Each structure stands twice: as C-alpha cells, then as structure tokens.
Amino acid sequence: MYRNKDIVEKAFGNLKERLNLRRTAVSSESSLEGKLFVQFIALIYLSYIKKQMSEKELYKNYTMQELLDELDIIEAFENPGSALRVGEVTKKQSQLYNTLGVVPPTTL
Numbered sequence: 001m002y003r004n005k006d007i008v009e010k011a012f013g014n015l016k017e018r019l020n021l022r023r024t025a026v027s028s029e030s031s032l033e034g035k036l037f038v039q040f041i042a043l044i045y046l047s048y049i050k051k052q053m054s055e056k057e058l059y060k061n062y063t064m065q066e067l068l069d070e071l072d073i074i075e076a077f078e079n080p081g082s083a084l085r086v087g088e089v090t091k092k093q094s095q096l097y098n099t100l101g102v103v104p105p106t107t108l
Contacts, residue, residue, distance in 0.1 A: 046064075049064065049067070049100065050064065052101060053100075056100070058096075058099065058100075067096065070092070070093060070096060071096060071097075074086065074087060074088075074093060086105040086106060089104055089105060
C-alpha cells in the first residue's frame with residue numbers, strides 16, 4: 001500500500017515539476033481537458049523511460065534529467081508542406097535511443 005502511494009505521489013510530482021502543470025490557467029474546459037490529456041501521455045512516456053532506465057541499468061551513469069537533457073538537444077525542422085527534418089544525432093544519442101528500445105530519429 002505504501003509503495004503504491006509513493007508511486008502516485010511521484011507521478012503527481014512529475015506532472016507538476018517536469019511537465020509544468022503547476023498552474024492550469026486555461027480559457028475553457030475543453031482546453032483544460034486537452035492539457036490534461038497531453039500531460040497524461042507525457043507521463044506515460046516518462047514512466048516508460050524510467051522503466052527502461054532501471055532495466056538497462058542506465059541509472060548508473062545518468063539521472064532521469066541528465067538523460068532527457070542529452071536527448072533534448074536534437075533539433076527538428078518543419079516547413080509547411082514538407083517532411084520533418086531532424087538535425088544531427090550523435091553516436092552517444094543514437095546509442096541511448098537503442099538502449100531504451102527506441103529507433104533513433106533519422107538525420108538530415
């Protein structure tokens with residue numbers, strides 16, 4: 001029971017801190033529902049990353065924030081009517097994606 005409580009508290013902490021849901025300033029109920037839906041999907045991704053980091057023992061070398069920061073520097077360019085173009089992906093980033101079980105984005 002206590003472990004489940006801890007998991008729920010950490011999930012709310014992720015929503016408030018990592019996913020910036022401290023304030024829900026929206027102009028309509030549908031906007032609030034949309035924001036909550038996006039936050040819910042983001043929380044699912046964070047849970048997956050946390051699970052993969054534990055299984056692949058990435059916590060020995062990275063914190064969650066360090067891993068996200070490492071992958072955050074990949075740039076994507078989008079022009080209307082054109083396909084999404086992704087900037088350079090380093091070998092280290094590609095290796096992290098593969099370790100997490102995710103296909104790395106293709107480069108320009």
